[in-house]
Amino acid sequence: MIQTLYNVEEYNEEKIYEAVSKSFEALGVANDLKPGMKVVLKPNLVMAKNPQYPVTTHPAVINAVAEYLHAHGIDDITLAESSGGLYNAEYMKNVYRTCGLKALHPYIRLNMDFSSVSVNCPDNFANHSFNLITPVTNADYIINICKLKTHAMTGFSGGIKNLFGTIPGLEKPQMHYRWPAIEDFSRMLLELAQTVNPNVTVIDAIDAMEGNGPTGGTSHPLHLIMAARDFYTQDYFAAGLMGIEPESIVMIRQAVERGLATPDDITLVGDPVPADLTPFVKPDTHKLDFSGSLPAFLAKPATAVMSHFLKSYPKVDKNICVGCGKCAESCPAHIIKIENHKAKFTKRGCISCFCCQEMCPAKAISVKRAL
Ligand code: SF4
Numbered sequence: 244m245i246q247t248l249y250n251v252e253e254y255n256e257e258k259i260y261e262a263v264s265k266s267f268e269a270l271g272v273a274n275d276l277k278p279g280m281k282v283v284l285k286p287n288l289v290m291a292k293n294p295q296y297p298v299t300t301h302p303a304v305i306n307a308v309a310e311y312l313h314a315h316g317i318d319d320i321t322l323a324e325s326s327g328g329l330y331n332a333e334y335m336k337n338v339y340r341t342c343g344l345k346a347l348h349p350y351i352r353l354n355m356d357f358s359s360v361s362v363n364c365p366d367n368f369a370n371h372s373f374n375l376i377t378p379v380t381n382a383d384y385i386i387n388i389c390k391l392k393t394h395a396m397t398g399f400s401g402g403i404k405n406l407f408g409t410i411p412g413l414e415k416p417q418m419h420y421r422w423p424a425i426e427d428f429s430r431m432l433l434e435l436a437q438t439v440n441p442n443v444t445v446i447d448a449i450d451a452m453e454g455n456g457p458t459g460g461t462s463h464p465l466h467l468i469m470a471a472r473d474f475y476t477q478d479y480f481a482a483g484l485m486g487i488e489p490e491s492i493v494m495i496r497q498a499v500e501r502g503l504a505t506p507d508d509i510t511l512v513g514d515p516v517p518a519d520l521t522p523f524v525k526p527d528t529h530k531l532d533f534s535g536s537l538p539a540f541l542a543k544p545a546t547a548v549m550s551h552f553l554k555s556y557p558k559v560d561k562n563i564c565v566g567c568g569k570c571a572e573s574c575p576a577h578i579i580k581i582e583n584h585k586a587k588f589t590k591r592g593c594i595s596c597f598c599c600q601e602m603c604p605a606k607a608i609s610v611k612r613a614l
């Protein structure tokens with residue numbers, strides 16, 4: 244597979260356009276583009292957050308992709324995403340505004356169709372179907388534009404995980420509830436990724452997130468724009484750049500086991516891998532996980548044993564909590580109540596999905612271990 248990697252120091256549109264253009268030329272994207280095509284851009288807009296924070300895909304990267312498409316005769320470009328939380332006009336208008344998408348390229352239409360369509364899966368999938376946001380099901384061509392981050396539940400968020408945002412609104416927490424174990428949830432993500440099957444995946448790693456991602460971590464810039472058609476192998480490659488043992492991330496290990504990711508077959512195009520990379524701080528939920536340092540045949544059983552003893556639970560700091568209720572709204576187990584303008588958690592029934600931590604705008608939720 245061809246993996247492109249270009250050094251881009253900051254969010255400068257000209258430099259990003261250069262990196263995206265060179266990447267797309269190397270990947271042969273122009274050959275795919277035909278007049279009249281409906282192209283969907285799928286960014287990461289997990290929550291309403293100013294783009295100065297490394298939470299969402301930066302608008303300058305989205306603009307550069309749109310500029311390339313427009314220069315190649317495409318004028319039907321829709322930006323479509325279902326953030327964490329609700330999926331309706333009021334909620335998404337706030338997300339678009341806060342994430343800096345008001346000044347996007349004039350050829351990008353911000354999706355305002357909040358319907359969804361059920362798409363059947365092949366017989367050998369554990370999921371019979373996925374309910375996907377409508378623009379994704381109508382697209383002739385999908386460009387996945389993710390943000391590189393750590394993630395409290397999955398450990399890593401790149402191209403595969405970004406596609407979870409094609410599931411509408413609060414159906415996402417329901418899927419956490421349906422697949423509470425990381426092995427099952429990761430298998431679901433891979434089946435979803437195969438169903439959506441984006442044509443190209445761009446990674447915004449100019450600034451990236453370490454620590455308590457995907458929303459509560461801190462900045463760890465890599466100054467990189469990457470792109471590939473094979474986003475499974477690209478996730479393997481990108482995890483390595485973060486100092487993460489790729490196969491310690493269950494969805495990446497499963498992608499290798501299923502033959503979706505082929506890490507022995509990477510042809511790097513562009514700049515060399517930077518020599519001064521430093522490992523990303525892991526999320527608190529993964530800090531005691533040493534399975535990545537074990538041989539592959541031991542990693543899986545070790546993860547199963549550790550997850551039993553090291554089960555993590557959310558803990559709210561009542562001094563920081565502002566009582567907004569976003570955690571309760573996103574909790575699939577419905578065990579969070581807002582009392583006296585503060586969140587109150589019950590441990591019983593918690594599936595440790597950390598949707599609550601992900602959606603907390605005040606960073607009031609930390610991780611507590613069972614032991
Ligand atoms: S309390 Fe938080 S971690 Fe527990 S089930 Fe609810 S959202 Fe998931």
Ligand code: SF4
Nearest residue numbers: 564565567568570603
């Ligand atoms: S989301 Fe955070 S700030 Fe809002 S109620 Fe929950 S814990 Fe408090």
